Amino acid sequence: xxxxxxxxxxxxxxxxxxxxxxxxxxxxxxxxxxxxxxxxxxxxxxxxxxxxxxxxxxxxxxxxxxxxxxxxxxxxxxxxxxxxxxxxxxxxxxxxxxxxxxxxxxxxxxxxxxxxxxxxxxxxxxxxxxxxxxxxxxxxxxxxxxxxxxxxxxxxxxxxxxxxxxxxxxxxxxxxxxxxxxxxxxxxxxxxxxxxxxxxxxxxxxxxxxxxxxxxxxxxxxxxxxxxxxxxxxxxxxxxxxxxxxxxxxxxxxxxxxxxxxxxxxxxxxxxxxx
Numbered sequence: 001x002x003x004x005x006x007x008x009x010x011x012x013x014x015x016x017x018x019x020x021x022x023x024x025x026x027x028x029x030x031x032x033x034x035x036x037x038x039x040x041x042x043x044x045x046x047x048x049x050x051x052x053x054x055x056x057x058x059x060x061x062x063x064x065x066x067x068x069x070x071x072x073x074x075x076x077x078x079x080x081x082x083x084x085x086x087x088x089x090x091x092x093x094x095x096x097x098x099x100x101x102x103x104x105x106x107x108x109x110x111x112x113x114x115x116x117x118x119x120x121x122x123x124x125x126x127x128x129x130x131x132x133x134x135x136x137x138x139x140x141x142x143x144x145x146x147x148x149x150x151x152x153x154x155x156x157x158x159x160x161x162x163x164x165x166x167x168x169x170x171x172x173x174x175x176x177x178x179x180x181x182x183x184x185x186x187x188x189x190x191x192x193x194x195x196x197x198x199x200x201x202x203x204x205x206x207x208x209x210x211x212x213x214x215x216x217x218x219x220x221x222x223x224x225x226x227x228x229x230x231x232x233x234x235x236x237x238x239x240x241x242x243x244x245x246x247x248x249x250x251x252x253x254x255x256x257x258x259x260x261x262x263x264x265x266x267x268x269x270x271x272x273x274x275x
Contacts, residue, residue, distance in 0.1 A: 001074055003021065003067075004017075006070050006094070007021070009087075010097065010098050011095065012101075013105075013111055015111050016063060019061075019063040020066055020067045020070060023064050026064075027064070027068060029068075029071065032052055032055060032068065035051045036072065039052070039120045042126070046117060049065075052116075053116070056068070061110070062113035062116060065113060065116040066097060069116060073094055076123050076124075076125060077090060079125055085175055089128055089130060093128050093129040096122055096129070096134075096151075100115045101113050103230070106230070127149070128171065130164055130167050131163055131164030131168075132151075132155045132156070132160045133148055133149065133161070134149040135148060135184070136149060144178060144182045145182050145185050146182050146184045146185070147184075147186070149188075156205065161208065161211070185263065186266070187262075188261060189223045189227065189259055189261040189262075190205055190208060191208075191261065191263070191264050192221075192261050194257070194260050195209070196209070198245070205245075211267055211270030213264055213267060216262060216264075217261075217262045220258060222259070224261065225249075228249055228259075236250065236253045239253070
């Protein structure tokens with residue numbers, strides 16, 4: 001698969017696609033090879049991405065970094081093919097960058113890729129989009145875990161979530177059997193108990209929470225602001241109120257409260273009571 005074919009397969013915005021294909025002629029991959037190896041290592045990847053950024057130089061819209069990452073994605077595709085992982089999962093997983101470029105445009109009015117620090121997870125076959133959700137293989141304190149991430153465009157309907165979990169279990173059993181029995185965990189503002197006081201019992205978010213045993217709560221966390229309002233630099237009194245959730249969280253913040261976040265483990269039979 002060529003770089004142009006990768007761009008087409010992930011529906012990369014035409015403006016960014018043109019820049020990526022132009023940068024392809026300028027990128028010297030041999031110079032970057034030492035950091036490519038480190039980029040696949042979860043412990044070293046942040047440092048590696050910073051080193052690559054230093055070599056690339058001025059890159060205000062992140063198109064050079066995106067080019068480097070997508071060139072690596074060509075190698076990822078070969079590994080997908082070798083393992084027999086479907087093209088659907090490949091495309092859905094790599095559309096991570098397309099989604100965030102579009103989000104940047106909606107919020108800031110310009111196309112830019114600023115998530116080069118996260119994309120190595122997908123490139124290194126450590127994180128996959130399976131249906132509604134993303135699943136990342138991690139290790140904590142010597143224990144293998146599957147970390148669940150909730151994309152902004154995830155279908156949070158209970159049937160969609162259930163299908164994603166079932167398909168994910170089957171996926172890891174087939175392609176990464178060492179994670180077949182691993183606990184699925186989630187660290188997110190969407191698990192915050194505070195949301196139960198803001199939303200009706202039948203809301204998708206509350207029902208999502210029902211699937212987890214919560215083990216940690218961080219009340220001062222503010223990661224939810226980024227996902228609910230798109231950015232974190234808006235004064236509280238100027239926060240938009242386009243949705244009921246935005247209105248309720250804004251009221252909470254004006255009263256001195258906070259959404260917070262929580263960590264939980266997926267139950268063995270999530271939402272059993274709904275079936």
